[in-house]
Amino acid sequence: MQDYPAPLAALVDELRRLPGIGQKTAQRLAFHLMKAPEAEVQRLAQALSGFRAALRLCTVCNAVAEGELCACCTDPGRSDRTLCVVEEPLNLVVVERTRDFKGRYHVLHGALSPLSGIGPDELRIDGLLERVRAGGVEEVILATSPTVEGEATAVYLARLLKPLGPKVTRIAMGLPVGSDLDWADEVTLAKALEGRREY
Amino acid sequence: MPPFTSDALVLRTFKLGETSKVVVLLTRDHGKLRAVARGARGPRSRYQSSLETLSEVRVGLYGRQGADLLRVGECELLRSAFPMAGRGPDAAAALSYFAELLDAFAQEAQTEDAVYRLAVAVTRAGEDGGACTPLARYLEAWLLRLHGLYPSIDRCARCDGALPGGRLVYHSLAHGFICDGCSPASGPILSEVTRQGLRRLFKEAPATFVADAPPALESLEAFHRALIERHLERELRSLRVFRELSREVTG
Numbered sequence: 535m536q537d538y539p540a541p542l543a544a545l546v547d548e549l550r551r552l553p554g555i556g557q558k559t560a561q562r563l564a565f566h567l568m569k570a571p572e573a574e575v576q577r578l579a580q581a582l583s584g585f586r587a588a589l590r591l592c593t594v595c596n597a598v599a600e601g602e603l604c605a606c607c608t609d610p611g612r613s614d615r616t617l618c619v620v621e622e623p624l625n626l627v628v629v630e631r632t633r634d635f636k637g638r639y640h641v642l643h644g645a646l647s648p649l650s651g652i653g654p655d656e657l658r659i660d661g662l663l664e665r666v667r668a669g670g671v672e673e674v675i676l677a678t679s680p681t682v683e684g685e686a687t688a689v690y691l692a693r694l695l696k697p698l699g700p701k702v703t704r705i706a707m708g709l710p711v712g713s714d715l716d717w718a719d720e721v722t723l724a725k726a727l728e729g730r731r732e733y
Numbered sequence: 734m735p736p737f738t739s740d741a742l743v744l745r746t747f748k749l750g751e752t753s754k755v756v757v758l759l760t761r762d763h764g765k766l767r768a769v770a771r772g773a774r775g776p777r778s779r780y781q782s783s784l785e786t787l788s789e790v791r792v793g794l795y796g797r798q799g800a801d802l803l804r805v806g807e808c809e810l811l812r813s814a815f816p817m818a819g820r821g822p823d824a825a826a827a828l829s830y831f832a833e834l835l836d837a838f839a840q841e842a843q844t845e846d847a848v849y850r851l852a853v854a855v856t857r858a859g860e861d862g863g864a865c866t867p868l869a870r871y872l873e874a875w876l877l878r879l880h881g882l883y884p885s886i887d888r889c890a891r892c893d894g895a896l897p898g899g900r901l902v903y904h905s906l907a908h909g910f911i912c913d914g915c916s917p918a919s920g921p922i923l924s925e926v927t928r929q930g931l932r933r934l935f936k937e938a939p940a941t942f943v944a945d946a947p948p949a950l951e952s953l954e955a956f957h958r959a960l961i962e963r964h965l966e967r968e969l970r971s972l973r974v975f976r977e978l979s980r981e982v983t984g
């Protein structure tokens with residue numbers, strides 16, 4: 535890295551820390567910014583320095599919010615009877631994109647991950663139980679990832695939630711739209727069969 | 734290295750770039766290897782469920798001579814441990830712990846056929862519904878033993894005389910159990926019942942062992958942990974969560 539002037543090297547170093555960005559991409563971005571109009575770079579710098587202070591986590595569902603509560607929690611058009619549990623704030627955005635879900639959310643901020651030392655205490659589970667205990671929730675949809683860790687988190691939550699009364703469901707896992715049935719492996723197909731529905 | 738195919742267990746994966754994964758594999762023929770599975774996190778990954786923890790796969794690997802990262806080509810799922818995760822959080826955490834143990838003991842590119850067979854047998858016993866806690870003790874004991882780290886339960890570590898029957902007394906400086914004549918020892922002490930359990934553990938297949946797990950295995954948890962941590966010079970991260978979740982489930 536000694537080939538670069540120090541400020542450029544520092545920028546490449548910081549960019550490399552971001553997920554999905556390696557040395558080459560970091561260099562490309564840094565050189566792009568060097569050539570970009572000054573105003574553009576200033577806007578980026580402002581967005582970077584301002585966004586952390588302006589954002590916090592919703593005190594009800596732990597989603598990213600501008601104030602005390604997030605947009606979903608304050609939306610009077612949404613139903614309190616259904617809660618959708620996701621691992622990360624970004625997952626919420628993806629579910630929202632379907633425009634099919636009109637209930638509320640709960641963000642765990644992770645999944646049970648023994649290899650990363652993440653157990654139940656490291657997740658935001660207490661708030662979820664409190665919301666269900668408070669009453670009015672008829673169904674909790676567990677929308678954790680279709681991985682060993684997401685599955686572990688779902689079975690863990692199901693055990694805690696069921697005794698509290700609501701119906702607990704898990705999103706279906708299975709075949710991606712547009713894929714070929716012949717190529718599905720046994721786990722994917724078994725999960726697809728398990729999640730079948732009646733016409 | 735010319736392209737080759739091997740049976741393997743998936744120990745771990747790391748995210749790489751936007752859609753790929755680095756996979757740590759315990760291969761039957763070439764020991765522990767790392768390889769890149771391109772597009773494994775993409776929306777239409779051809780790897781589907783095959784790269785989840787402790788999947789047993791038949792994998793094609795490609796790579797240049799001297800490259801420390803190979804490439805995963807075709808990857809056929811032979812047996813999946815995924816259903817075990819659905820059995821309960823303790824079983825899912827056991828999968829992670831077994832994988833971390835195997836990863837920690839395996840050396841890169843060093844073939845250990847006995848370790849591979851142990852890993853497959855223990856994983857299958859777990860998939861078939863075997864109780865996770867005794868299975869963990871089984872895997873720990875055998876991994877230690879196959880690496881020459883489990884003390885003899887028959888001979889004194891000090892004088893090499895036959896150990897008397899009954900309980901086992903551990904002496905940490907001698908790295909083993911010692912006889913009455915060589916005491917006093919630092920401990921810990923394993924009861925006679927635990928010793929009989931150990932005898933069965935080293936004689937039986939994992940599925941048989943856990944189907945009717947012997948009593949008094951609890952004391953082995955701390956004992957094994959101490960042996961493992963002395964060897965690795967660190968603790969295993971997944972053990973804490975595995976212990977917590979096992980306790981929560983069994984009450």
Ligand SMILES: [Zn+2]
Pocket residue numbers: 592593594595596597603604605606607
């Ligand atoms: Zn909210």
Ligand SMILES: [Zn+2]
Pocket residue numbers: 889890891892893894911912913914915
């Ligand atoms: Zn002796």
